[in-house]
Amino acid sequence: MAGLIAIALWSCGPKRVGPAGPDGKSLTWPQMNVEQRKAHMKSEVLPRATKIFQEWRPERYAKTDCTLCHGTGDYTGNYNMPTAHLPRLSGELLLGPERAKHPDTTKIKLNKLVPEMASALGVKTFSLITRRGFGCYSCHLGPDGPMFGNN
Numbered sequence: 844m845a846g847l848i849a850i851a852l853w854s855c856g857p858k859r860v861g862p863a864g865p866d867g868k869s870l871t872w873p874q875m876n877v878e879q880r881k882a883h884m885k886s887e888v889l890p891r892a893t894k895i896f897q898e899w900r901p902e903r904y905a906k907t908d909c910t911l912c913h914g915t916g917d918y919t920g921n922y923n924m925p926t927a928h929l930p931r932l933s934g935e936l937l938l939g940p941e942r943a944k945h946p947d948t949t950k951i952k953l954n955k956l957v958p959e960m961a962s963a964l965g966v967k968t969f970s971l972i973t974r975r976g977f978g979c980y981s982c983h984l985g986p987d988g989p990m991f992g993n994n
């Protein structure tokens with residue numbers, strides 16, 4: 844019973860998706876240092892995101908790199924997310940304006956990109972109830988800056 848509870852609790856936290864840490868266990872995304880994060884972005888995040896963007900618009904996304912999401916931050920070493928490099932979103936919880944103006948983008952992001960990125964990072968997807976987790980605002984800013992617990 845105690846074991847089951849431990850597993851249930853553990854499965855709520857970030858998953859061990861990274862290289863081994865000092866205790867021999869794989870690190871979670873929040874535990875990784877900057878170098879490990881860069882390596883993880885290169886091996887997991889960039890390839891998985893590229894696949895999604897290329898299936899959607901093969902010509903436009905024929906060549907992708909870190910600047911796709913980080914913009915010129917990739918040259919200056921500023922990898923902070925969310926970033927002003929990407930268009931600001933409305934800030935509306937249910938994405939009404941995004942669904943109206945950019946239905947395709949919004950659908951692909953919701954159905955594919957968000958779950959794929961959350962899985963690559965081993966973190967939970969955005970919850971409408973807690974208003975926390977990996978979602979649109981993990982990459983995009985709202986009208987007045989970062990939203991939903993991102994900073």
Ligand code: HEC
Nearest residue numbers: 880881884885888889892908909911912922923924981982
């Ligand atoms: C598809 C979008 C996307 C691409 C492409 C991408 N990143 Fe990221 N990156 C993110 C997101 C989102 C985060 C923030 C994750 C989080 O903590 O919620 C992030 C975070 C990071 C961080 C950690 C920043 C910090 O403050 O700790 C580093 C370093 C980083 N990326 C480097 C890279 C490098 C190097 C590449 C290219 C190999 C790359 N990224 C490609 C989306 C992307």
Ligand code: HEC
Nearest residue numbers: 911912929930938941945948949952953957960978979982
């Ligand atoms: C992992 C990072 C990431 C996440 C998460 C993300 N986006 Fe994006 N988004 C991007 C990138 C990168 C672009 C710009 C692509 C380009 O420059 O062509 C973009 C562009 C857009 C655009 C501009 C219009 C267009 O068609 O290109 C809209 C609108 C948008 N995203 C909405 C959303 C919504 C809504 C969500 C959540 C359901 C979301 N995004 C989640 C990375 C992200």
